[in-house]
Amino acid sequence: MSERLGPIPDHALSEAQRTAAQEIAAGPRGAVYGPFVPLLRSPELMSHAQRMGEYLRYRSAIGVRLSELAILVxxxxxxxxxxxxxxxPIAAQVGIPSSVIAAIAARERPGDMLVDEAVVxxxxxELHEHKAVSDRVYADALALFGEQGVVDxxxxxxxxxxxxxxMNTARTSVPEEGAWRMPD
Structure with a gap:
């Protein structure tokens, strides 16, 4: 399958797209890549999304390590x-064990998680598979992270x-260099 909504040539960018791209490049991401390439077609949506993502990825109430675990799930x-x-690779760098990463990739519940990792x-x-969270799992998350942490x-x-x-709709290509892949 070919990629849809790939990169827009610089000369074809509107002023709004150029501004949105510069905003991302100036932040912690440093460049427009991955989902921001197709999102650039809607520069206002992309700008709002990237600001939310910047908070959730880098400053959420549950911290970077657990945020990366949630992203992998x-x-x-x-x-x-x-x-x-x-x-x-980011999850591994911030302390998520390779055995946990491998189990998630295999769609298995990792057996060797820390308590906070198991709760996340x-x-x-549960949220993805049942579109809701059980009272027990909610209570565990609330006890560890508080209301702000649960909402984050x-x-x-x-x-x-x-x-x-x-990215699934756009068929965004996986970066080849050093790419970690999930089994099909």
Whole structure:
């Protein structure tokens, strides 16, 4: 399958697209890549989305390590190879064990998670698979992260679901160099 909604040549960018692209490039991402390439067709949506994503990825109330774990669960739930290729190495760098990453890739519940990792994993899986979270899993998340943490965790799942939908629809190509892949 060929990629849809690929890069827009610089000379074809509207002023709004150019401004939105510059905003992303000037932030912690440093460039327009992955989901932001197709999102550039709607520069206002892209700008709002990237600001939400910047908060959720870098400053959420649950911290970067657990945010990366939630991103991996979401990527796996949506079979989103680009999200996986970008975030699996980051998750490893911030302390998610390779055994946990491999189990998520295999659609298995990792057996060797820390308590906070297990709570995030179970919350995300339930939210994706049941479109809701059980009272027990909600209570566990609330006890560990408080209300802001629970809402941020929901936000991470929703935001990365949006990005997965965009990239799955656009057929965004997986970066080849050093890419981590999920099994099909």
């Amino acid at each position: 979401t990527a796996r739930q949506w079979d989103q190879q680009v999200e996986w290729a970008i975030h699996a 994993h179970d919350f995300c899986v 965790l929901i936000g991470i799942n929703g935001y990365y679901t949006l990005l997965a939908m965009v």
